[in-house]
Structure formats: structure tokens, C-alpha cells
Amino acid sequence: MVANIAPPKRIKKANWGLLVMMVPGFVALFAFSILPMFGIFIAFKNIDYEKGLLGSDWVGLDNFQFFVATPDAFVITFNTIAYNLVFLAVGTAAALAVALGLENLRAKKATRFYQAIMFLPYFLSWVVVSNLVFALLSVDQGVFNRQIVQPLGGEEIYWYNRPELWPYILTFANLWKYVGYTSVIYLAAMMSIDPGYIEAASLEGANRSQIVRRIILPLISNVIIILVLLQIGKIFFSDFGLFYNVTMNMGSLFPTTQTIDTYVYRTLMNMGDLGMSSAAGLYQSVVGFVIVVLANLVVKKIDPEKSLF
Amino acid sequence: MVARKRFDLSTIAKHTTFLVLCFLCLYPLALVLGISFSDELEIAKSGFSAIPVKFSTKAYEFLFTSADTVIRAYALTIFVTVVGTAVSTLIIAMFAYPLSRKDFRERKFFNGTIILTMLFSGGLIPWFMVCVNVLHINDTVLALILPYLMSPWYVVIMRTFFKSSIPDSIVESAKMDGAGELKIFFSIVIHLAAPGMATIALFNTITYWNDYWINMTLVNDPMLYNLQFLMMRVQMNIQYLSANAANLGAASAEIVRNLPSRSAQMAMTIITIGPIVLAYPFFQRFFVKGITIGSLKE
Numbered sequence: 001m002v003a004n005i006a007p008p009k010r011i012k013k014a015n016w017g018l019l020v021m022m023v024p025g026f027v028a029l030f031a032f033s034i035l036p037m038f039g040i041f042i043a044f045k046n047i048d049y050e051k052g053l054l055g056s057d058w059v060g061l062d063n064f065q066f067f068v069a070t071p072d073a074f075v076i077t078f079n080t081i082a083y084n085l086v087f088l089a090v091g092t093a094a095a096l097a098v099a100l101g102l103e104n105l106r107a108k109k110a111t112r113f114y115q116a117i118m119f120l121p122y123f124l125s126w127v128v129v130s131n132l133v134f135a136l137l138s139v140d141q142g143v144f145n146r147q148i149v150q151p152l153g154g155e156e157i158y159w160y161n162r163p164e165l166w167p168y169i170l171t172f173a174n175l176w177k178y179v180g181y182t183s184v185i186y187l188a189a190m191m192s193i194d195p196g197y198i199e200a201a202s203l204e205g206a207n208r209s210q211i212v213r214r215i216i217l218p219l220i221s222n223v224i225i226i227l228v229l230l231q232i233g234k235i236f237f238s239d240f241g242l243f244y245n246v247t248m249n250m251g252s253l254f255p256t257t258q259t260i261d262t263y264v265y266r267t268l269m270n271m272g273d274l275g276m277s278s279a280a281g282l283y284q285s286v287v288g289f290v291i292v293v294l295a296n297l298v299v300k301k302i303d304p305e306k307s308l309f
Numbered sequence: 310m311v312a313r314k315r316f317d318l319s320t321i322a323k324h325t326t327f328l329v330l331c332f333l334c335l336y337p338l339a340l341v342l343g344i345s346f347s348d349e350l351e352i353a354k355s356g357f358s359a360i361p362v363k364f365s366t367k368a369y370e371f372l373f374t375s376a377d378t379v380i381r382a383y384a385l386t387i388f389v390t391v392v393g394t395a396v397s398t399l400i401i402a403m404f405a406y407p408l409s410r411k412d413f414r415e416r417k418f419f420n421g422t423i424i425l426t427m428l429f430s431g432g433l434i435p436w437f438m439v440c441v442n443v444l445h446i447n448d449t450v451l452a453l454i455l456p457y458l459m460s461p462w463y464v465v466i467m468r469t470f471f472k473s474s475i476p477d478s479i480v481e482s483a484k485m486d487g488a489g490e491l492k493i494f495f496s497i498v499i500h501l502a503a504p505g506m507a508t509i510a511l512f513n514t515i516t517y518w519n520d521y522w523i524n525m526t527l528v529n530d531p532m533l534y535n536l537q538f539l540m541m542r543v544q545m546n547i548q549y550l551s552a553n554a555a556n557l558g559a560a561s562a563e564i565v566r567n568l569p570s571r572s573a574q575m576a577m578t579i580i581t582i583g584p585i586v587l588a589y590p591f592f593q594r595f596f597v598k599g600i601t602i603g604s605l606k607e
Contacts, residue, residue, distance in 0.1 A: 012412060012413075012414040013414070014414060014415075015407070015412075015413055015414065015490065017489050017490025017491055018406075018407035018410065018413055018490050019407070019415065020490075020491070021403040021404070021406065021407060021490065021491065021494060022403065022404050022407055022419065024400040024403065024404075024458075025400040025401060025403060025404030025458075025459055025464075026404065026419075026422075028400065028455065028458040028459040029404075029422065029423075029426060029459045029461075031439065031444060031455070032436065032439070032440075032455070032456050032458075032459065033426040033430065033431075033459070033461075034422070034425075034426065035431075035435075035439050035443065036430070036431030036432070036435035036436040036438075036439050037429060037430070037431040037435070038431070038435070039431050039434070039435025039436070039438050039439060040431055040432070040435055042434055042435060042438065043434075053438065053442060098330070101323060101326065101327065102327075104323065105323060105324075105327075106320070110324065110327075114327045114330070114331055115597070116589075116590070116593050117331040117334050117335065118330060118331065118334050119593060119596070119597070120334060120335075120586070120589060120593075121334055123515055123519075123585050123589065124519075124582055124585070125519035125520075125521065125537050125581075127521055127537050127538075127540050127541045127544070127581075128537075128540070128578055128581065128582055130544070131341060131540070131544065131574065131575060131578045132337035132338070132340070132341055132578075133337075134544075135337065135340045135341055135344060135357050135575065136337065136340070138357065138571075140353075140356070141352055141353070141356040141357045141571065142356070142357060143340065143356070143357055143358075145356075146355070146356030146357065147356065147358075176333070176334070176337075180334070184597055188597075240522070241521075245541065248544075248548065249545075261433075264432070264433050264434070265433065265525075265526075268433065268434060268437070269525075269526070274434065277433070277434055278432070278434040278435075281432030281433050281434050281435075282432060284432060285429060285430055285431065285432045288430075289428055289429045292428055293428060296428075309421075309424045309428075
């Protein structure tokens with residue numbers, strides 16, 4: 001047996017120039033991302049401002065028991081996951097459809113134009129989107145009631161008092177804002193396919209749907225899977241502005257629009273209930289962490305280059 | 310190939326579909342623009358419309374004469390966006406560059422730190438406590454800037470840019486000439502990675518311009534209301550007024566009716582998105598490039 005002789009390792013020296021460069025970034029990262037990680041102990045305490053954060057009494061899992069006992073715990077978990085799954089399915093399908101449509105256009109200038117227009121909503125904040133939605137759905141003046149429902153002789157719809165309608169409205173708003181963005185990524189992936197494959201297939205008499213199903217989709221399947229898994233990794237987190245601003249913070253809509261993020265915010269800011277909100281927050285962080293690690297393990301199996309670690 | 314039909318039916322169908330989609334993307338914006346230029350009484354009578362039934366600039370006059378609040382919010386937002394973007398882009402680049410160097414000994418440790426912050430977060434409450442009880446930045450202009458300085462995702466994107474645009478040989482030869490790391494970074498690396506820096510700067514600009522989260526959590530001082538948050542306040546106040554108009558008594562109800570309320574709400578939206586929409590044609594292709602690199606290559 002021949003011994004493995006390792007090549008002599010050059011011992012790297014500390015590079016102080018590079019280390020100094022990283023100081024400002026590291027300080028910011030430490031202050032706003034790492035330091036808060038140590039703050040999760042708050043969830044195990046009964047915070048009493050007179051005793052201070054560190055001096056307050058430990059209460060073990062009391063906060064969690066209170067939180068789990070509320071009906072909210074189930075509702076917000078269900079809403080957060082259900083919305084994410086719907087957004088994922090609808091969003092992926094729509095973005096792929098748009099990208100396939102754009103890929104198939106001969107006029108490249110038109111393609112860029114359509115892409116630019118559909119990408120625009122991505123840059124608008126949720127407060128802006130909430131005003132756009134209001135212009136459409138306002139009971140008295142909204143376009144839907146005044147220009148569609150009333151002319152047809154229907155009774156005006158009180159959109160902001162009808163929680164059962166909001167899963168559709170929010171799905172549509174989310175699609176409106178993100179479909180352009182996601183389709184840009186898919187289109188870029190499609191553009192990197194060797195055009196020779198597609199040309200050869202059409203010379204052989206393959207029609208468009210065969211080309212899509214047999215060539216394009218299989219060749220970009222890695223990109224699709226990675227994007228889907230990245231979103232699944234975030235399944236325990238919601239887009240705060242979509243659920244808080246677009247619903248105009250309407251209490252009547254909470255049953256179908258309250259998510260973990262809006263719950264944590266409202267419990268802290270409106271009720272000042274630190275115990276409950278920090279318990280809900282830690283529950284989100286921990287379960288979210290487990291899910292993202294699992295999703296990443298799957299990504300690693302498929303394409304090691306795309307995984308986070 | 311010679312007899313390629315330019316206007317066959319399926320091409321027309323495809324373009325029509327995309328034009329409809331584009332219309333759906335733009336119509337809500339046109340609607341808001343139309344409302345902002347509509348006469349308030351006409352809105353009450355005939356509802357919102359993208360084309361003003363009765364043209365009026367009263368909403369804009371109202372926003373800019375009766376309220377220096379708007380101008381202050383505008384100035385603050387521009388200040389925070391410019392300073393935040395410049396500082397953030399620089400420190401992200403300075404953090405990402407060493408991570409792109411294979412000969413950097415602590416690379417593993419700092420890469421690990423970045424991954425850790427991507428995977429786990431302390432959540433809202435601990436973050437809030439750190440800002441308020443440890444750093445004491447609540448109700449200061451620093452609160453609007455500091456929390457967004459570092460973003461692990463942008464570090465990863467920037468690291469990719471450096472890896473693909475800085476040849477090792479350039480750094481080596483600059484070192485031979487006796488240049489220090491900082492000098493190399495500022496005089497060579499930054500210029501070679503300029504397109505990457507521009508992409509990150511644009512991402513940062515949008516983050517700072519569109520933010521209202523900090524105002525919702527860390528700021529109570531009305532002097533520190535930025536544009537997005539002011540827009541949110543206007544929206545909430547009008548909602549409150551119109552919901553309670555009946556209880557206000559005849560005189561106040563009259564005043565409320567005469568306020569250009571809905572048109573002002575939409576005018577506020579227009580002046581907030583104005584700069585982004587106007588600059589959009591110039592910056593959008595950088596974004597397309599940026600997310601393509603960030604998401605597909607590594």
C-alpha cells in the first residue's frame with residue numbers, strides 16, 4: 001500500500017488588508033442579524049421593564065403554551081403555508097407560460113418591451129399596490145363596483161368586508177407584482193439553451209408543444225426546481241406588506257389574511273404583548289430554519305453549485 | 310425561409326396576448342394617475358376612472374401648498390436613499406471581495422457567517438429590542454439607514470461578480486508592484502466590477518426608496534416620516550375621516566367633503582412612484598442582467 005503523500009501545504013498568512021476591509025460590513029451584519037439571534041431568549045422570559053431584559057423572570061415554555069392555546073396559532077400557520085403553496089403553484093405556472101411565450105416571439109425588440117412592462121410592478125412597494133387595489137375595489141367609487149357590477153345590475157360588493165374573497169385578490173395581487181420578475185429568470189434560462197436543439201427538432205417535424213415538453217422544460221428543469229425549493233425554504237415566512245397593507249389592515253379580513261408575520265407585528269405594536277409575539281416569532285424562526293435546511297439539502301442533491309452550504 | 314410570413318395569425322394572437330398582459334400591468338397605474346387629476350366631486354358622482362371626467366390639479370396643489378410635510382418627506386427619502394445606497398453598496402463590495410479571493414484564509418468563516426444569517430433570523434422582537442435597547446437608534450435618521458446596510462444575498466451576488474470579473478493575475482501583479490490590498494481594491498477591483506456594483510446599487514436604491522417598515526417599527530417622530538410611510542398615513546387618515554364623517558357634525562362634515570381626499574391619496578401615490586417610473590427605462594436592463602447573474606451563475 002502506498003501511503004498518501006499530501007503535497008506540502010503552504011500555510012496561509014492572515015491578510016490584514018482584506019480583514020480591515022470587511023470590518024464595516026461585519027459590524028452591520030453583527031448588529032442587525034447576529035446580535036438578534038441571541039435575543040431569542042426573550043421568548044422564554046416574562047419581560048418586566050422594571051427588571052430589565054436580562055433581569056426578568058424565566059418562565060420556561062409558558063409563552064409558547066399560551067400561544068399554542070390561542071385559536072390564532074393554527075389560523076396563522078395555515079394561512080402562511082396555504083398562501084405560499086398557492087403563490088408557488090400559480091406563480092411558477094404563470095411565469096413559465098409568460099417566459100415560453102416570450103421565448104417563442106421572433107421580434108426581439110417586442111420581447112424586450114413586453115418584458116420591461118411586466119417587470120415594472122416588481123419595483124412598486126406594497127403601499128403603492130394597496131392604493132391601486134383600492135382604486136379597483138373601493139365600495140363607492142371603485143372600478144369593479146361602478147363600471148362592472150352596477151352596469152350589470154348587480155349589488156355593490158363590499159370587498160373589504162368579505163374575507164372569503166381575499167385569497168383570490170391576494171393571489172392576483174401577488175401574481176401581478178412578481179410574474180414579470182420570475183419570468184425574467186426563466187427566460188434567461190431558456191435563452192441559454194443551445195438553439196441548435198430546437199432547430200433540429202423543428203426540422204424533424206416536431207411541433208411547438210413537443211419542443212416545449214421534450215426540450216425546453218427538461219433543459220431548464222434544474223432552474224425550476226431550484227427556484228421552487230428556494231421558495232419552499234421560505235414557506236414559513238410571508239410578505240408582510242401584501243397581507244398588512246393591501247388588506248388595508250382591516251380587522252374583518254383577519255380570518256383569511258392574518259399570517260405569522262402580521263400576527264407578530266400586530267401583537268407587539270397594537271397589544272404590546274411581548275410574550276405572545278416573541279413566542280410566535282421564535283416558532284417561525286425555528287420551524288423556518290428546519291424547512292430551509294431541508295430544502296437546501298434537496299437542492300444540494302440536485303445541483304451542489306446552487307446550494308447555500 | 311424566404312417566404313416567412315410576418316403577419317400570420319398565430320403571431321398576431323401571441324402579440325395580442327402580450328399586449329393584454331401589458332395593459333393589465335399598466336392599467337392600475339393609469340387609473341391612479343387619472344384619479345389624481347380628477348375633480349373630487351366628480352369622483353363622488355361617477356366613481357374612479359383612468360380618464361378624468363372633469364380635469365383638476367387641486368389634489369397636487371393641496372399636497373404641495375398645505376403641507377410642507379410632503380416636501381420634508383421627499384427630501385428625507387432622497388437623502389436616506391442616496392446615503393444608504395452609497396454606503397451600503399461600498400461596504401457590501403468590501404465584504405464580498407475578500408470572499409472571492411481563494412487565498413483569503415478566513416474565507417470559510419465569513420462565508421459561514423453569511424450562510425448562517427440567510428438560514429436563521431432572530432425574528433422581529435429580538436431585532437426590535439437590539440435597535441431600541443442596545444443601539445438606541447429608534448427615532449433617529451440612522452434607523453432609516455443602518456438596518457439595510459448589509460444583505461447576505463447581495464454579498465453572494467457581488468462575490469459572484471468579483472469571481473467572474475477579476476483575474477487573479479491582475480491582483481498578483483499589482484502586489485508585485487507593492488500595492489496594498491486597500492489600494493488594489495479601490496484603484497483596480499472597484500473599476501473592473503463596476504457593472505456589478507451598479508446592479509447592487511440599484512437593488513439598494515429600490516430597498517431604501519420603497520421602505521416603510523422602519524417607520525412602522527422604529528420611528529414615531531413625524532419629522533422622520535418618509536414618502537412611503539406618509540402615503541400610508543394619508544391612506545389611513547382618509548379612511549378614518551370618511552368612515553367617521555357622519556359623526557363629525559355638519560360643519561366638519563362639509564370640510565371633509567370638500568377636501569380633495571381620494572384624489573390627494575392617489576396624487577401622493579403618483580409623486581411617490583414618479584421617480585422610479587421615470588428612471589425605469591434607463592435602469593431596467595441592469596436589473597435583468599443582475600438577477601440573471603445572481604440567480605443562475607455561481
